[in-house]
Amino acid sequence: MSLSGLLSVLKILFIGGIQQLFNKLTGKKSPPSAAGLTILCPIINGSCGQKSYAMQTRQYLQDMPLHEESPMAKVPNTYLCRFYVLNDVFYEGAPAVEEHLNSKYIVFSSNYYGDLDTYLTGMWEHAQEEVQKIWQHAVTFDRVQNAADFVAYIKRCQVNNSLFFNGSTGEPLEEQLKNLYLKQEFSRFVYEHQGLKPEELQCAFKAFIARTQPKNMSAPTWIAGAHKEIVKDS
């Protein structure tokens, strides 16, 4: 193996993870699945009035509507995500060294389905207004003018995950929501149709299938982010 090849292996091993190396050696290509995006976006040091830009950013994030009203509910294929402002790092006490960050960071961690470019483009297209408000005080974000700029900006702020653990199913969100809707509706059906004669049961089941349309992923189904049962009918 050449020196550059060896360096490439070491880079993959320690920066991209051993899984990538394994996939590369075996030629295995991962199918679309759940993925984790982790980004740290520096906030401009400074203030407007009596509030620092970091404080304004935190205030905006905290005031964003929750659940189905959250702007992230509009972003396709977002399973779970969070924002926080990292003010500084922690001092663990002597004999550790006390140190501080020179910038504060917007930390955005998203668990989503599919490839990153599609996901981020969807984020820009479906929640552009909120995206621009969240990142309005981030360093160089004023240069972001369109979806392509946003994708490039986020990638500059991205840090590699050393380990991503998927404890869920890895299906597209639309399928997960449809399956949850079906689970809920079928559970009710079972409770409500006990002790029927075979003909009555079969008739009721056919009506249930006609109503719930198990193979139609788009409707009826649960609304993304809903904190109580809200069914989308069409």
Place this chain on the structure above:
Amino acid sequence: MSNIAGKSYAMNVVTPAKWYLTWLNKLFFGFVQLPGGAAYLKGLLTLSLIHYARWAIVSPKQFPHLDPSQPKETIKYSYMFFFSNFNGSWAQYVDSFHTAIPGGLDLFWTKNVKYPKSVPLQPFHAYITYNQVWTNHYYNAYPLASSNDVKNAQHLSGKLRAFNDVHSNDDPQDFQQAYNALLLEVQGAISIMEPTPIISLSAQAVEERLSHESEVNSA
């Protein structure tokens, strides 16, 4: 500000580690992703209360520097960012990990500055509490569902679609027999999902504040 969205809790922990030792963490994280190393994650799967979790190790040079106007970071430690989305309360989660995979936790956090190890419990609690960052906005696409609900829904729906394809037009007697067999097969997935009970005083405070705001806005 809330770490809770429906049945999920968002945990963020940021811990320092000497940069020249983080290769050990990366090696272990890489190892558990290989087929032979996956057994080390068995405890995580067995716990079955996690939607998604991740660890990201960021060296001083890897903190994004986007423009000359932004001051460069002068820190010496690398920092390990841990994110988890799990069902239940903070104490249930931390105690479950401490009990189920203490060895795995010690390997994940090996060489982190002043990491006390996961046993005994109280120093571990204190370490996580001290290094935890509160979430400013948390979004969950299915607040009514636990991680097990999502997995059970996939199982149940697959069986239901297949059953409908094969048996919906059976003779009624055969249909009922097959239906009963279906119920036996998916009985573990049959349950009604409802809003989670309040699991902490802070979650209760958030609920009360939102309820109050909603009343004020609708008045």
